[in-house]
Amino acid sequence: DTVLTQSPALAVSPGERVSISCRASEGVNSYMHWYQQKPGQQPKLLIYKASNLASGVPARFSGSGSGTDFTLTIDPVEADDTATYFCQQSWNDWTFGGGTKLELK
């Protein structure tokens, strides 16, 4: 299985830039995708294939990376961005990272 590792939590102030990382245990080419999940809601697609913005997602969100190291960036962070962010790969079956909980100071 391809294991995806994310930092458990981050805290930032509104208006700042935040980078959320995801490291794969083996290369996944560019087949890394990102989701946002707010409490009590289903996940929502933000970024597909490493750097492509999903429809309707604000341009404050961006993605980068290839191979084993990927980053989701939010710039600037807004209060509404409080959520857990998950990465997911589809190069070798489908697996998710453990999620990064983003809190605002």
Place this chain on the structure above:
Amino acid sequence: EVQLVETGGGLVQPGRSLKLSCVASGFTFSSYWMYWIRQAPGKGLEWVSSINTDGGSTYYPDSVKGRFTISRDNAENTVYLQMNSLRSEDTATYYCAKGIAANWFAYWGQGTLVTVSS
């Protein structure tokens, strides 16, 4: 507007079976892969099963292989998850998702809660 509505969750005893359904609307159902993904209370996401557009290919992780079966009815715009030999560790909210080929999950339903307990 894409809609995915899951039903069939509930409380079930260990070792028993349950069948989940997901009715889709707002898109050409037969053109998309469909998926089931679960989330245990307070935990992360786990992929559970995948099915291609015509139902001819299905995929499962080892944690459910041999116990769960995904199927679809393109005439009824519905995807199913038959869950047998349920265990306490299967307790989770089960989401169905519309996939973009064998890749990412473009849209998720609201989920249905399955609780396995005696």
